[in-house]
Amino acid sequence: MNFLKRAWWRLASQLGKTVMLTGLFFVICTLVLSGFLIQAAAARAAESAKRSVGAVATMQLDLNALLNSGKGSKNAGASPGLIGPGGDLxxxxxxxxxxxxxxxQxxxxTDSGAAPTDRMKLYKPVPLPAGQKDDGLDFFKAEGIRDLDALPSFRNGDDRLVSGKGIKPDSAGDMVVIEERLAAANHLAVGDRISLQVGNAPAPGQEPDRRRFEFVVxxxxxxxxxxSGRYxxxxxxxxxxIYVTPEGGSRLLGKDPGxxxxxxxxxxxxxxxxxxxxxxxADAEAAGADLDVFPLTVNDKAYRTLVGPITKTASFATVTVWLVALGGTAILALIVASNLRERRGELGILMSLGEKKPKxxxxxxxxxAACAxxxxxxxxxxxxxxxxxxxDKLLAGEVASARDQAASDRQGPDPSNSTGGPKSAGADGEKVEPIDRMDIRIGPADIGRIGATGLGIAALATLVPGIRVLRLTPRDILSKGN
Known part of the structure; x- marks a missing residue:
């Protein structure tokens, strides 16, 4: 008799066992397929995050590498203790x-300072405490930047323009952007001209650099x-x-932009x-950069913040897939082995009638496989x-943990905050919220994967205990019984 017909009759006659086996397969396949779908959703989210955020690579001087390379010396500059031109980027x-x-992007x-002049006074809301002397080294903190909008504090909205415009790559070299309290203290408005002096502190025994440069607000x-309410x-x-252009920052450092x-x-x-x-x-080296002296390092914090929770969720789903697959295979193998034991008589009769063991x-x-x-x-x-x-449930838990950890990290004081307060939301860069929603989609590829996995589990669960059938003879089965 055809073994396919016998399989059909068996499934139809033992309907309770057929439903039980199908139900067990349904649970296994559903959990495994859910794991596959979560993995696929996480991969799509990570790819989208790469395109939207990318990563930030930073290039700056490595002083030790410069000194070890012989391209610079602590006394190579115009003044003792200064780094020579080999350290200029x-x-x-x-x-x-x-x-x-x-x-x-x-x-x-360019970090520099600017000394006050008679046309540009410092903002001092609280006077110097009694008993302290003014050493004459109070400077503006001047930063020469290419694009004001690209600074984290402006991207986050912590700082914002109230009049005029920000510095752009094509801005005039003498442009300056100042804070409104400083503008009010000096009675300045957009379009006014100011004068700033080079802000380098002189080396011992040397005269300060008194060159002045004109800037336009x-x-x-x-x-x-x-x-802060205190000095x-x-x-x-x-x-x-204050913010100036890179040319302005170079001038305030006492260096000619050239x-x-x-x-x-x-x-x-x-x-x-x-x-x-x-x-x-590779492109930086082709442009002429010495990556030993000016190394490139990547800060992918925004990307990791975005995909951290969803990546952990995908990792949990991967572990679940393996555990369910292995556990399901073991359970099904035990069930099949139990069924084979119950059907020893049937097997013995069929083998004595000449049925081949592989069939x-x-x-x-x-x-x-039909149940699967x-x-x-x-x-x-x-x-x-x-x-x-x-x-969504797993991801919500990971997102909550990530936000709690971020809040905990911000509890400590910010060393860059003169008031001694905690870190602001944008202290480490742009505000980034982790991905908190999964886009679950099922497609033909996912069905193919679960189909292959389910049938693979069925094959393993059947073949492993079924190998014993190939070692038995009709006499062994019928004479020894169970």
Whole structure:
């Protein structure tokens, strides 16, 4: 008799066992398919995050590497204790790197100071405490930047322009943006001209650099940090933070911008994907950068913040898939082994009638595979809704943990905050909220994967205990019984 017919009759006559086996397969396939769908959703979210956020690579001087390379010396500069020209990162080099195809956005800055003049006084809301002497080294904190809008504090909204416009790559070299309290203290408005002096502290025994440069107030901004109500050095007061162009920053450092566009302290490159760092390094070397002295390091914190919880959820789903698959295989193997034991008499009679052992095993495989096929169809119909519910629940827990950890990290004082307060939301960069929603979608590829997995489990669960059938003879089965 055809073993396919025997398999059908067996399934129809033992309807209770057939339903039980199908139900067990349904649970296994549903959980495994849910794991696959969660993994796929996490992969899509991570890819989307790469495109939307990318990663930020930073280029700045490595002083030890400079000294070890022999290109610089602590006394190579014009003044003792200063780094020589080998430690200068030039703007024109950075501009060439910015042109790389993997760079979505770039910015660079020059940290310098600016000494007050008779046409530009410092903002001092609280006078110097009694008993302390003014050492005459109070400066404005001047930052030469390429694009004001690219600064984290302006992206986050902690600082914002209230009049005029911000510095852009094509802004005039003499443009300056000042804080509104400083503007009010000096009675300045957009379009007014001011004078600033080079802000380098002189070396012992040397005269200060008294060169002055004219700037035009192009914009006025409002800082998100209020007055502390106590005395702080002028350079630490946020109202004394001014922004100039890279050329202006170079001049206030006492360096002529020249043909190379001036010097910058650090440059940041927002990559289209965190995987593009190697390509950026190659383009930087082709542009003439010495990556030993000016190394490129990636800060992918925004990307990790975005995908951290959903990646952990996907990892949990992966573990679940393996545990369910292995556990399901073991349970089904025990059930099949129990069925084979119960059907020893049937097997012995069929073998004595001349039925081939492989066909007996094939009959059992068809029975189990038929139950698996029905279960796979049912799982494919209902897994999307179940996966969405499970995934959202797991992801919500991971997101809550991530937010609690971020809040805990911000409880400590911010060393850059002159008021001694906690870190602001944008202290470490742009505000980024983790992905908190999974986009579960089921497609033909997912059904194919669960189909292959379900049938594979059916085959293993049948063949492993069924191998014993191939070692038995009709006499052994019928004479020894159970």
């Amino acid at each position: 030039h703007r024109d080099l950075v501009d060439r790197i910015c042109a790389s195809s993997v760079v979505a 770039c910015n660079y800055s 192009g914009g006025i901004y409002r800082s998100g940090t209020p007055d 702080v050095p002028a350079m630490m007061d946020p109202a004394n933070q 043909a190379d566009g001036g010097v910058v302290k650090s440059a940041t490159f927002t990559l289209r994907s965190p995987a593009d760092l190697d390509r950026l390094k 007996l095993l094939a009959q059992h495989l068809v029975e189990v 096929a029905v279960a796979i169809g049912l799982a494919a119909a209902g897994s999307q809704f179940l996966s969405q519910a499970i995934g």
